[in-house]
Amino acid sequence: MQQQTLSHTGSAISAARHNKSAEGGIPLQIRGVEKTFSQRGRLVAALSTIDLDIAAGEFVCILGPSGCGKSTLLSIIAGLEEASGGTVQADGKVVQGPGTDRILLFQEAALFPWLDVQGNVEFGLRQVGIGARERARIAHQYIELVHLKGFEHSYAHQLSGGMRQRAAIARALAIDPAVLLMDEPFGALDALTRDRLHTELEAIWSTTRKTVVFVTHNVREAVALGDRVLVFSPRPGRIVHEFHIDFPRPRSLENHLLVDKAAEILSVLSEAMESQEKEGDHGARA
Ligand SMILES: Nc1ncnc2c1ncn2[C@@H]1O[C@H](COP(=O)(O)OP(=O)(O)OP(=O)(O)O)[C@@H](O)[C@H]1O
Numbered sequence: 001m002q003q004q005t006l007s008h009t010g011s012a013i014s015a016a017r018h019n020k021s022a023e024g025g026i027p028l029q030i031r032g033v034e035k036t037f038s039q040r041g042r043l044v045a046a047l048s049t050i051d052l053d054i055a056a057g058e059f060v061c062i063l064g065p066s067g068c069g070k071s072t073l074l075s076i077i078a079g080l081e082e083a084s085g086g087t088v089q090a091d092g093k094v095v096q097g098p099g100t101d102r103i104l105l106f107q108e109a110a111l112f113p114w115l116d117v118q119g120n121v122e123f124g125l126r127q128v129g130i131g132a133r134e135r136a137r138i139a140h141q142y143i144e145l146v147h148l149k150g151f152e153h154s155y156a157h158q159l160s161g162g163m164r165q166r167a168a169i170a171r172a173l174a175i176d177p178a179v180l181l182m183d184e185p186f187g188a189l190d191a192l193t194r195d196r197l198h199t200e201l202e203a204i205w206s207t208t209r210k211t212v213v214f215v216t217h218n219v220r221e222a223v224a225l226g227d228r229v230l231v232f233s234p235r236p237g238r239i240v241h242e243f244h245i246d247f248p249r250p251r252s253l254e255n256h257l258l259v260d261k262a263a264e265i266l267s268v269l270s271e272a273m274e275s276q277e278k279e280g281d282h283g284a285r286a
Contacts, residue, residue: 025057025211026101026178028077032086034236035072045236046072049086052230052239056091056178057209061222063265064232065273070215073237074181077213078104090179100124103177107184109168111156117143117167118152124175142170145204162193166200173208182214186221195253198224202250219269220262224251231268234275241268 035047047069054060062070075081077088079098088095090102111120121139130138143152146166156164165185172180186194202225205212216222222229223245231241243265247257 024178024209025055026091027056028052028054028179028211028213029089029092030054030073030077030086031089033073033076033083033088034085035069035076035081036084047076047083048233048236048238050238054211054213057211059205059212059214059225059227061214061216061226061229062232063216063219063222063229063269064237065234065269066217068232068235069237070232071183074104074183074213074215077179078102078181080104100175101177102179102181103172103175104181104183105168105172105185107187109156109161109164109185111164111167111171113156116153116155117148117159117170120156120167121170121174123171138174139170142174143167145173145207146170146200160193161189162197165189165197169201169204173204173210177210179211179213182212184215184217187217194218194221198253199250201225206249219266220253220258223247223258223262223265224253229265231265231272233272240272241265 030050030052033047033050034045037044037046050073062073064070072081076083077090077095079088079095079102090099095102111117112123115123118136118139121142122135125135125138139152143149146169148163148166148170151159151163151167154163156167159167169185186197189197198221212225214222214225223243226245229243229245230239231243232238233240243261245261247255247261251258253259
């Protein structure tokens, strides 16, 4: 899907890279966004009404029961899925499709297997005809940022899961998006790698000040990374709780304030999940 995003808007990449406003984050304004899917003859309400303002450079984490529409919301913000109602504005402009200002990253880093790390990171830049020397310069910069120096010529199958995810982050950053939409990016990684990537992502975010919307099932991850944590209801998803996290950064997962906040959020999340179990399937109608 990322390939689709890159190629779809290839001609915008060089403009984005030279556009000052593309550096750092941009605000997102989500107004009355709803989504209903048609699944084998029945309508499935995935998202109820979502109203949400995200500031430029803010790091927002989304938690919620499985199937409550978190990925759907990211896809709508990315412009890969159309909302059934409502609008998303990125930097004041209504989102009408994918754009290089918004990049979606998934749990499985979808690296191009026929390209090495350097080739992957250069991919979007090559598409718009940025010259070889400049491409290499930009790629080196981001490969270094994600600590993959020395692995420029490795292919996806030669990398660990954490390294693949780092390469995918470098590839996304190379085209200088203003918004990173991250869908459980570390969900498949072991705890140690995940902790390291938290530290790295936080450092990258502090340097680049991108706007980040990060979906996770891991409450501690959300508290460690987010300026704000949103808890969604069961499907059709809506925001039922919002927590502002103002602990100093970098944050330690062992910090007792963080652990206490995670426990508080977990109890809200558990309530949401219990209501889902009691009430059964939400939002489906024939
Ligand atoms: N393209 C699609 N066509 C039909 N139904 C869809 C489509 N995409 C998502 N859905 C449905 O919408 C609902 C929300 O899905 P979504 O993947 O957004 O949830 P989620 O909160 O990200 O779930 P999880 O936490 O399990 O990843 C689900 O019931 C899913 O089956």
